Amino acid sequence: GATIGMVGGGQLGRMFAIAAARMGYRVGVFCGSSDEPAAEVAAFTVCGPLTDHSAIEAFAKRCDVITLEFENIPADTIAACSKHAPTFPDASVLAMAQDRWIEKTTLREAGLPVAAFEPVSDLESAVAAGEKLGWPIIVKTCRSGYDGKGQHRLSCPADAEAVQWDGAEGGANDGPPWVAEAVVSFEREASVIVARTVDERVATFPVFENDHRNHILDETILPANVSAEMEGRGREIAQRVAEHLGLVGLLCVELFVTEDELIVNEVAPRPHNSGHVTIEACATSQFEQHVRAICGLPLGDTSMVVPAASMLNLLGDIWEEAAKQNGIPNWEACLATPGVALHLYGKHAARVGRKMGHLTVVGSDLDEVSKRLNSARKALLSDRT
Ligand code: ATP
Ligand code: MG
Ligand code: MG
Numbered sequence: 001g002a003t004i005g006m007v008g009g010g011q012l013g014r015m016f017a018i019a020a021a022r023m024g025y026r027v028g029v030f031c032g033s034s035d036e037p038a039a040e041v042a043a044f045t046v047c048g049p050l051t052d053h054s055a056i057e058a059f060a061k062r063c064d065v066i067t068l069e070f071e072n073i074p075a076d077t078i079a080a081c082s083k084h085a086p087t088f089p090d091a092s093v094l095a096m097a098q099d100r101w102i103e104k105t106t107l108r109e110a111g112l113p114v115a116a117f118e119p120v121s122d123l124e125s126a127v128a129a130g131e132k133l134g135w136p137i138i139v140k141t142c143r144s145g146y147d148g149k150g151q152h153r154l155s156c157p158a159d160a161e162a163v164q165w166d167g168a169e170g171g172a173n174d175g176p177p178w179v180a181e182a183v184v185s186f187e188r189e190a191s192v193i194v195a196r197t198v199d200e201r202v203a204t205f206p207v208f209e210n211d212h213r214n215h216i217l218d219e220t221i222l223p224a225n226v227s228a229e230m231e232g233r234g235r236e237i238a239q240r241v242a243e244h245l246g247l248v249g250l251l252c253v254e255l256f257v258t259e260d261e262l263i264v265n266e267v268a269p270r271p272h273n274s275g276h277v278t279i280e281a282c283a284t285s286q287f288e289q290h291v292r293a294i295c296g297l298p299l300g301d302t303s304m305v306v307p308a309a310s311m312l313n314l315l316g317d318i319w320e321e322a323a324k325q326n327g328i329p330n331w332e333a334c335l336a337t338p339g340v341a342l343h344l345y346g347k348h349a350a351r352v353g354r355k356m357g358h359l360t361v362v363g364s365d366l367d368e369v370s371k372r373l374n375s376a377r378k379a380l381l382s383d384r385t
Contacts, residue, residue, distance in 0.1 A: 005063030009036030148215020319350030
């Protein structure tokens with residue numbers, strides 16, 4: 001079988017490697033250390049920093065095709081890989097996704113709906129952005145942010161004075177280090193995952209509805225509570241993003257759903273946390289679809305195979321709670337609930353806010369799913385006796 005190279009060792013890489021192995025591929029992982037989640041399920045692992053070109057090139061030489069599981073990979077690292085094997089997504093898609101200024105500008109120029117935004121580099125430009133967009137605003141670092149890190153919600157000029165404006169990394173191509181966005185008063189958040197092949201075939205998954213807590217995804221439900229018309233529009237937006245970027249691989253579009261609009265929040269050119277629900281809920285999982293897309297296979301059927309499903313992230317917080325009761329989460333009790341599937345990423349240390357695993361719950365409708373999820377969630381911290 002052919003060898004797929006995965007750059008990055010986290011849980012997205014791990015679930016990708018499991019899906020690829022099932023289809024007969026050998027997966028090699030390039031990551032920082034051999035105990036990362038993906039390394040533990042890979043056929044082989046090459047360890048090194050992402051800036052070590054000789055290590056990366058030695059890795060790339062062993063692969064027939066290369067992909068990645070996070071977008072903050074230096075563009076020259078991806079360029080080094082692509083000397084030895086086709087690398088998807090390519091450096092231009094990566095450059096767009098790793099800088100919010102480039103991302104928003106690209107989407108706006110493609111006629112896709114984004115919240116109004118302004119460049120920010122210091123206190124003065126932050127205040128000017130607030131005056132122009134109308135307070136409150138959300139300022140985000142253009143680079144390296146995730147799980148809401150590097151974001152500030154500012155209600156007035158005084159709030160802007162409290163931010164350390166010289167703390168952010170500079171933007172690419174002399175772009176700003178920060179971007180300010182108008183606050184969108186959304187009814188709900190959603191996401192759409194799209195896959196596209198070298199020969200331009202495209203498939204989208206159904207719209208997922210996402211609930212965040214403390215800026216971290218908490219729960220994804222499927223089907224989303226949106227009209228059929230919105231569902232169609234969401235999938236069309238994702239397809240247009242993929243086509244506009246010339247994407248090969250998998251990409252997730254995060255959306256704000258207002259009363260009558262869909263607004264793109266951000267895009268991620270890789271498997272997405274919200275897409276974990278597809279493993280149990282759809283005919284093809286996002287990970288299998290990613291394999292199919294980069295290997296030039298026919299794209300899989302994305303339709304649901306159950307009436308309703310939900311995915312709950314298991315953060316390190318639950319381990320901390322269980323430790324207070326001198327134990328670990330009660331998996332036995334959790335799995336006693338019908339329709340529950342458990343995924344653990346094999347991370348060795350639990351920390352508050354760290355994604356350790358997830359639960360997927362399926363059922364005959366969202367009401368049943370929500371009841372099952374609540375019982376499974378409660379069971380996690382129940383007594384073992
Ligand atoms: P991740 O990559 O982990 O999804 P991130 O750090 O890139 O997170 P965003 O997705 O930009 O952050 O924002 C995190 C959350 O903050 C959003 O899902 C949403 O709940 C809220 N948020 C972000 N931007 C806005 C906005 N303009 N208006 C209203 N809410 C927002
Ligand atoms: Mg993000
Ligand atoms: Mg996001």
